Amino acid sequence: MNSYGTLFRITTFGESHGPAIGVVVDGCPAGLEINEAFIQQELSRRRPGQSKITTQRKEEDSFKILSGVFEGKSTGTPIALLIENQDQRSKDYSHVENVFRPSHADYTYEAKYGFRDHRGGGRSSARETAARVAAGAIAKLLLQEQGINIQAFVSRVGDIVTPHYTSLDLSKTEDNIVRCPDGEVAQKMISLIDAVRLERDTIGGVVTCVIKNSPVGLGEPVFDKLHAELGKAMLSINAVKGFEYGSGFEGVTLRGSQHNDIFYTEDGKVRTKTNFSGGVQGGISNGEEIYFNVAFKPVATIMQDQDTVDKDNNPAVVSGKGRHDPCVVPRAVPIVEAMAALVMADFLLRAKSSKL
Amino acid sequence: MNSYGTLFRITTFGESHGPAIGVVVDGCPAGLEINEAFIQQELSRRRPGQSKITTQRKEEDSFKILSGVFEGKSTGTPIALLIENQDQRSKDYSHVENVFRPSHADYTYEAKYGFRDHRGGGRSSARETAARVAAGAIAKLLLQEQGINIQAFVSRVGDIVTPHYTSLDLSKTEDNIVRCPDGEVAQKMISLIDAVRLERDTIGGVVTCVIKNSPVGLGEPVFDKLHAELGKAMLSINAVKGFEYGSGFEGVTLRGSQHNDIFYTEDGKVRTKTNFSGGVQGGISNGEEIYFNVAFKPVATIMQDQDTVDKDNNPAVVSGKGRHDPCVVPRAVPIVEAMAALVMADFLLRAKSSKL
């Protein structure tokens, strides 16, 4: 289904080449100031055509609020946001009407639904994430009220990696087009992406996300653990192949005696000396910084001929046309943040009834 | 909340040292033969005390069916399964009544709920996974009707790793106590776990899971992607720190031209030459094998003194007592399979209404 969240709940709709995409945000508490400029700014961070290392498609991604806001504040009723589609070149996709692009959703949609809107990937297009970013911006506004802050950045492109986030100055993330807070590493990433683009190829990367000032007690034990829901949220983003939080996959090599986060008290607050837990213990936030990594595969659309089959099971050849990203991670940063914000906002509301 | 799934839906309950734990399986179609011996066998694969490298607690984990089965078949009504607790040594836990064990859920539960059942970790105990395994066994019975097969195994303990699953004979997984299908690697893993145990320490590992014969078309686009739900299910298991499917984190270093899975036709069926997609494209199964890795951290309970704080924020020292696993992955294998089965069963039912 196309809804996400329990109390702070979004429903997205829309195809890449239909009239519009959009999202309904349900459950936002009344009285929140809806800063439209902020929503626009978040959409602009995601939009295509923002730099030389992203797709050159031009989409303004301006939005309209259709409901749920009165005199600048949320009313407690559903907030519907609409983003009209522009600059659609549906003809760019006529060559894939009957052919399945490798590692795209063409074949699985066709098999599941019997037919598909092939134009621009239809519903499976990454364009759907604009709706998530718009909704996520509202979630961020709610979190800001509580002082909760979410920042993502590019920590890896191909083999080029940043140091651990704790040694980076995250305020510098937006200083370069690849959204990596380490300027030197950023330059290498940009060069790599550019080189790959000239080879008419694509490459993958990792986005790291850090959530600061989370209150203690968010997340539900057992199935809806905070990190489990963050994991689902991230894995639901197109092209994501992996999720790890805290010590993650590296942590498996450590001993318990190294990995355990020792408690101590600071200013009357329970803290941990290390943070291999990634701010979450037993599925519930412990007040330390929450951090996690999200792996993105190389973009499936490449500007090269590839073998494939068509709808009638005959061999075919397909080549990327149109305008595509050589690497998705720079534009994925605001999407990761948006999904994290949606999860946190939902748990913030859910936590209100954990005790008498 | 303590429920999982949309149409095939489970609700678990119970604490480690209460009278019983259990699970209600709702939405199982009527007419399924409920093989009780199979359920017991699955529980036995998970139960403590099964080998020298697992905890020496003795729990039989025998279950009773309270409802939903008549004359050996599911009736379409909720199937309640009860597992009574035995061999509880609640006194083993009196030392943690007022003290927070490092990297456990003690502190976060206390903060979230105001107080907690400290005995054996209460609800946060890994004992809760017995209920998942019992429910997962029913899901497996449903999947077997469709020929779908789920097999997990230990692919890593500390730095010791198996080759890629495609070069392993998964039928050998149960041949050794560490549940690794590569006998030689298994011996090294066992030795390592044993050494760590003697050091009164613990270590982490990775479980790999392979799902064979999935039909094409399972999974929902956008939020409830097949791999996103699998990810959430795995991350909801105690001690899990990461999830990746198909090419996973490794995939970020590849080029699109290497990573794309080329379609071809075999016996009138659309297949892919490689399977970096891990059997899922656009969130929907494509008929290839689904595979994923799950990272488990080192067990938090170690038999060593550790600094911590107590409820009143005073410094304290805590040491593991009782009987605990030095490494969780051998017993995690059936849990990973159970959660995978629950996800697959749910999507199998959900897929029934994808087209007219």
Place this chain on the structure above:
Amino acid sequence: MNSYGTLFRITTFGESHGPAIGVVVDGCPAGLEINEAFIQQELSRRRPGQSKITTQRKEEDSFKILSGVFEGKSTGTPIALLIENQDQRSKDYSHVENVFRPSHADYTYEAKYGFRDHRGGGRSSARETAARVAAGAIAKLLLQEQGINIQAFVSRVGDIVTPHYTSLDLSKTEDNIVRCPDGEVAQKMISLIDAVRLERDTIGGVVTCVIKNSPVGLGEPVFDKLHAELGKAMLSINAVKGFEYGSGFEGVTLRGSQHNDIFYTEDGKVRTKTNFSGGVQGGISNGEEIYFNVAFKPVATIMQDQDTVDKDNNPAVVSGKGRHDPCVVPRAVPIVEAMAALVMADFLLRAKSSKL
């Protein structure tokens, strides 16, 4: 929340005097022909200004499909329908900005949310039902595929009642402006409504709904009984005060020996001789006609001065302004049908997994 349904699921949004209202229909199976003319026709049955006994507001209620339909068919992705607001006379409502209209939602919204969009009742406006009718039209298209037919009509206005539905020709419902299939009774109803209107007052009524050709087996036992969900759906419509199905409140006076529906066989099908059960036994459809009554209170907006209080708890006087219905039932007929269709479509999909 603003969503309804489990598998066939709608989410509505929009206020009376905002830019637009709309609905997202999620879970509609792919391949359904979306007959836009039919959707428009249903909207026109609900729209204001259609006759002398309804409000004289002019709203065209034309809609746009924003997503989920390709080449005239549903694609399995969410279908978003947008209805732009027109002919808003927000000034007509400036007098209620600070005053609570009796038996409206003004006070409760203000108390629950801290403030409210007062224009035209905001979200609590009956205008929201246009979105339900549009979504219900899609549900009807799905039900028509299965031969299921839903027909509602006005069976009571004030004290004027029709005979039991089984003696009426429901094909005549649309022959008069009050939507009562008994022409003589209809004339009396129209006269009564007209008289009440001239008195600047309002009056209540009952809508009866009949569902023919339902398959056996729809509805879930225990909480989601077919009639329980129909009841909730009806009670969620503005101004509804009661719901009864089959023998309803009258049935309480009967003896079991009179009320029981005796089974017999006809053409190899199990049938009942009477239908006090209203087509539902144990919460599940039995193949007989499903029928129920829905009671609507007199419209709260009357063209008379009424005492009330304002936001500051001071006494105030309010009088209806603008253009309102003297009796809601004629326009409620398509709304009742729409909600019934949504419930039936949902259960139709849910029933697909009741047995192996």
Place this chain on the structure above:
Amino acid sequence: MNSYGTLFRITTFGESHGPAIGVVVDGCPAGLEINEAFIQQELSRRRPGQSKITTQRKEEDSFKILSGVFEGKSTGTPIALLIENQDQRSKDYSHVENVFRPSHADYTYEAKYGFRDHRGGGRSSARETAARVAAGAIAKLLLQEQGINIQAFVSRVGDIVTPHYTSLDLSKTEDNIVRCPDGEVAQKMISLIDAVRLERDTIGGVVTCVIKNSPVGLGEPVFDKLHAELGKAMLSINAVKGFEYGSGFEGVTLRGSQHNDIFYTEDGKVRTKTNFSGGVQGGISNGEEIYFNVAFKPVATIMQDQDTVDKDNNPAVVSGKGRHDPCVVPRAVPIVEAMAALVMADFLLRAKSSKL
């Protein structure tokens, strides 16, 4: 499905003649004192064999708490309650193994699921309501913390009715076996039920429920209106045929000018002079008393021969055996209260996030 509620959520299981029935209460806030004697008292109000006008089956309906309570208080984890079945005379039901009892769920279950547990009605047995009463008792404990009070009583048996609840002393409800607070009317009801019983027949009735001291602001606009959810909850109880709140079906005969509830101020609180609204406006509680009527049909099991058909579509005759209620309403009183409590508890929790 067998779950009910959004935040305060129950899942019931169990058949009449299986080993046990039970319920899992999820979402109860931590720190609530769980008064077991109170739960038992509520179960005893529902249990069979309590008086000469109820079934003579003997069921103690004693319960066990399996989880979620520690040192007498809820822990925030799921509370599982188990009621073992006793005094099952399954043989009493062998005559209906292959035959469909009129106006029971036998036929519809058989059709929906392919087969059924015929003993005692299996899952469709009213015995399932014991689980609701146990869960409802916990909800009542939560509501009592807020001063919210729920009282139901029998307001009608056949043609014998009480005056409007506002002229009754509800504290007298438990003074007689029919649970009618008007002693004289109660005697007539008892005589009628007794007469009907001697005729080996059954009769219907109405239960009225009053909720006092509800806070303002409970209920969600649009689909999850407070009265819509109350309606669903009531209609989900076996044998219920109708629901009305406030003025209900009678209200349709009134003019708006009579029916509107005029606001005034009392002690700084907004009140209404009349309460045709039944304490709910726009789906949200307004602080006045919430009241509603629930119609119960005559019990389907009668001690007389009735024609029917068997599984093979052959004519058959069936007569009630075993021990059954001649009228369900006296024992329905605690069930109605329980379901009302579950709805109110859920909305109480949901209301916590309606505004900043």
